[in-house]
Amino acid sequence: MVDLAAIVGAYEGLMAAKHLFGGFIDAKADEAAKLKIQTAMEQVGKAQDTLYQLRDELFITQGKNDELRRALEEIDAWKQASARYALTRTEGGAVVYQYNAEPHHYACPSCYNKKQIQPLQDNRTLRGKFRCTACCAEYPIKPSEKSRPLQYPNGGGFI
Numbered sequence: 001m002v003d004l005a006a007i008v009g010a011y012e013g014l015m016a017a018k019h020l021f022g023g024f025i026d027a028k029a030d031e032a033a034k035l036k037i038q039t040a041m042e043q044v045g046k047a048q049d050t051l052y053q054l055r056d057e058l059f060i061t062q063g064k065n066d067e068l069r070r071a072l073e074e075i076d077a078w079k080q081a082s083a084r085y086a087l088t089r090t091e092g093g094a095v096v097y098q099y100n101a102e103p104h105h106y107a108c109p110s111c112y113n114k115k116q117i118q119p120l121q122d123n124r125t126l127r128g129k130f131r132c133t134a135c136c137a138e139y140p141i142k143p144s145e146k147s148r149p150l151q152y153p154n155g156g157g158f159i
């Protein structure tokens, strides 16, 4: 595979060749030989330009390659993380993602759709709602305490 170092090496080789040709022109040479040397130097110049272009294209390609590799790593990481969650309906009627390992928790479906795992936090209210600390959405995870009949330890009524 051609890398940046190989291109730089080839470029430096061409620079050396150009320098050598220049030395011939300075030396005593007939006009025909000088013309040939100049033609050769022009060819070397063109080769240098091509190498410059290749170097720039290689640089851009390597940048894109790095970008794609990072994107693939993110996709893999999300695949692994999201595979541990399944959509479920809770006792309170909320449809959220449930973690299938320990510690047991639910994850915010809105954030899940944005490829983020946000464990829902218990509001510890009678309404049984949990909230997402990232997007602030609330979900009725537990049944509301208000809907349950009040029970007294002595079977009802006040003493």
Ligand SMILES: [Zn+2]
Residues within 6 Å of the ligand: 108, 109, 110, 111, 112, 118, 132, 133, 134, 135, 136, 137
């Ligand atoms: Zn959320």
